[in-house]
Amino acid sequence: MSDVLPSISQLLFVLFGAMALGCAVAVVAQRNPLYSAISLVGVFVSLACLYLTLQAPFIAAIQVIVYAGAIMVLVVFVIMLLNVEEEVRRPLRLRYLVPVGVLLAAVLVGEAAFMLQLGNYAAYTPTMPASSDVGLTASIGTGMFTKYLLPFEVTSVLILMAMVGAITLARQGRTPLLAAPGNVTEEPAALTAGGDVLLKPGDTAATGRAFAREQIRTGDAAAPSEVSREEGER
Amino acid sequence: MDWLSNTIGADWARALAQFVGINVGFVVVLMIVAYTVLAERRVLGFIQGRLGPNRVGPGGLFQPFADLLKFIFKEEITPSASTRFVYFLAPVIAITCALMPIIVYPFGPTVWLPFVGEFSLVIARFDIALLYVLGITSVGVYGITLAGWSSNSKYSLMGSLRAASQMISYELSLGLSLVGVVLMSGTLDLYTIVEQQGGWFGLKWNLWDVSRVPQVIGFITYLISAIAETNRVPFDLPEAETELVAGFHTEYSALKFALFFMAEYVNMFTVSMLATTLFLGGWQGPFVDVFPWLGVVWFLLKVTFFLFLYIWLRGTLPRFRFDQLMSFGWKFLLPVAILNVILTATVLYFRWS
Numbered sequence: 133m134s135d136v137l138p139s140i141s142q143l144l145f146v147l148f149g150a151m152a153l154g155c156a157v158a159v160v161a162q163r164n165p166l167y168s169a170i171s172l173v174g175v176f177v178s179l180a181c182l183y184l185t186l187q188a189p190f191i192a193a194i195q196v197i198v199y200a201g202a203i204m205v206l207v208v209f210v211i212m213l214l215n216v217e218e219e220v221r222r223p224l225r226l227r228y229l230v231p232v233g234v235l236l237a238a239v240l241v242g243e244a245a246f247m248l249q250l251g252n253y254a255a256y257t258p259t260m261p262a263s264s265d266v267g268l269t270a271s272i273g274t275g276m277f278t279k280y281l282l283p284f285e286v287t288s289v290l291i292l293m294a295m296v297g298a299i300t301l302a303r304q305g306r307t308p309l310l311a312a313p314g315n316v317t318e319e320p321a322a323l324t325a326g327g328d329v330l331l332k333p334g335d336t337a338a339t340g341r342a343f344a345r346e347q348i349r350t351g352d353a354a355a356p357s358e359v360s361r362e363e364g365e366r
Numbered sequence: 367m368d369w370l371s372n373t374i375g376a377d378w379a380r381a382l383a384q385f386v387g388i389n390v391g392f393v394v395v396l397m398i399v400a401y402t403v404l405a406e407r408r409v410l411g412f413i414q415g416r417l418g419p420n421r422v423g424p425g426g427l428f429q430p431f432a433d434l435l436k437f438i439f440k441e442e443i444t445p446s447a448s449t450r451f452v453y454f455l456a457p458v459i460a461i462t463c464a465l466m467p468i469i470v471y472p473f474g475p476t477v478w479l480p481f482v483g484e485f486s487l488v489i490a491r492f493d494i495a496l497l498y499v500l501g502i503t504s505v506g507v508y509g510i511t512l513a514g515w516s517s518n519s520k521y522s523l524m525g526s527l528r529a530a531s532q533m534i535s536y537e538l539s540l541g542l543s544l545v546g547v548v549l550m551s552g553t554l555d556l557y558t559i560v561e562q563q564g565g566w567f568g569l570k571w572n573l574w575d576v577s578r579v580p581q582v583i584g585f586i587t588y589l590i591s592a593i594a595e596t597n598r599v600p601f602d603l604p605e606a607e608t609e610l611v612a613g614f615h616t617e618y619s620a621l622k623f624a625l626f627f628m629a630e631y632v633n634m635f636t637v638s639m640l641a642t643t644l645f646l647g648g649w650q651g652p653f654v655d656v657f658p659w660l661g662v663v664w665f666l667l668k669v670t671f672f673l674f675l676y677i678w679l680r681g682t683l684p685r686f687r688f689d690q691l692m693s694f695g696w697k698f699l700l701p702v703a704i705l706n707v708i709l710t711a712t713v714l715y716f717r718w719s
Contacts, residue, residue, distance in 0.1 A: 140377045166452070166515070173508065180501075193497035201504025202534070205511070209530055212515045212523070268493050269554055 188267030400430035413681035440620035452516035457625035460509025474661035517617035525613025529604035542703035543587035560648030638672035
């Protein structure tokens with residue numbers, strides 16, 4: 133290795149580590165839910181790149197395909213469809229949350245410092261990731277279908293149960309309430325008056341009528357315009 | 367190459383070589399894509415009994431450059447009610463995700479050049495090449511989705527919603543139609559997959575390899591879902607002119623529109639390359655053993671066939687209706703792709719045992 137330039141793996145680690153941290157902070161700090169979702173995609177992609185530098189290419193690919201490519205697309209889709217408003221900064225309802233958060237963060241930092249100072253690393257010699265083939269597709273496939281077959285199948289059944297549960301809940305036949313600005317702040321009692329109609333699944337005309345009634349009632353019949361507020365912020 | 371790795375280290379020398387390779391690859395692909403656009407206009411003109419663009423240069427050969435100049439000098443319009451950052455980000459995501467898969471495709475066998483020595487005509491070879499392609503393709507959906515959302519226009523939003531649901535649906539059958547080839551090859555590395563298809567005068571191509579399992583069903587499923595994945599006719603509902611003006615890129619102009627336009631054609635090119643690599647033997651062809659550079663010619667010829675097929679379909683077929691598109695994808699294409707996986711696995715199991 134030359135001493136003129138830093139090693140590539142160090143450079144990549146710093147680059148993608150910084151990207152992951154920056155995007156993670158942005159997920160929490162952004163007030164627009166769509167920006168948070170995009171930042172989360174950034175976190176997933178930079179984590180995948182970190183996995184690649186650790187010689188685990190299969191995990192990296194699955195991370196991108198499943199999380200960034202499938203789950204987050206659905207999240208972005210829902211945010212777009214529901215036209216979620218930018219979060220209005222409200223006074224905190226649970227005031228003791230801030231000191232608790234600070235305390236927990238302090239405990240975490242303390243634990244990390246404790247481990248770094250007092251941990252015994254003499255007995256622990258990790259193998260270089262470059263010399264192992266644990267992360268390769270073939271070894272993961274072999275492991276999953278031989279040694280870890282039972283956990284793999286149990287996990288699949290668990291996920292299948294979650295899917296069946298979600299479909300059962302979705303087919304109850306109640307109209308979902310649109311997350312319009314009007315019905316978020318209102319009391320739930322006022323909403324049940326006209327909006328909560330029992331509908332048969334597949335009866336699209338009735339669903340449309342119920343939605344229209346709901347939107348007219350909340351004064352949301354025309355698409356809400358966010359022009360003025362966004363212009364003001366810019 | 368040796369003096370280079372002695373001065374800056376082997377890692378950096380390899381990175382530099384790959385950087386050069388990536389740039390050469392991108393320039394070549396973008397030139398091919400520019401001429402695909404011209405070819406599309408000329409072939410469509412021929413199909414429809416007119417001439418097409420033939421004014422700029424001999425036979426219209428410089429038309430792509432004229433188009434590019436026009437795109438650069440057009441006015442950049444940003445809708446005042448758009449979400450500005452995402453509006454700029456969307457075309458960047460689209461073109462990046464379109465160009466990134468190019469690095470894993472083998473353009474040819476190992477060749478020799480003076481001053482450089484022997485090298486393979488593939489920029490990067492790694493264990494998960496095929497998964498990498500699928501992953502990048504699935505991230506590419508964001509470009510279109512965010513473009514429609516950030517434009518703050520009803521046509522754009524409808525177009526991008528259609529595009530997103532269509533691409534999510536057809537990604538499944540696209541991925542499943544490739545599983546048959548992966549089962550046969552036992553690897554995800556595209557270079558190895560191509561090498562396995564050599565010999566027997568093209569009879570070992572995965573499409574009709576009777577010594578393993580002919581992937582005819584897989585090939586047809588892949589072709590249909592690839593056309594849907596790139597939003598081309600007859601699946602071009604996201605930009606259906608009669609209903610949605612231009613779909614997700616209604617509000618885009620000048621170079622930002624050109625990026626979407628380029629992304630669409632680069633996507634066409636990459637899915638054609640994937641079809642060639644996985645089903646039609648990649649760079650394999652007559653006399654490749656004698657003249658390795660001939661492999662590039664065979665590869666590009668096969669890719670050109672698919673590009674021509676795309677243009678031909680655009681000149682011939684009408685557009686689907688959206689519910690037809692969805693039920694076709696979920697109720698026909700997906701079961702057929704799964705059937706192909708089961709068939710291939712079963713045949714391979716009994717061959718091996």
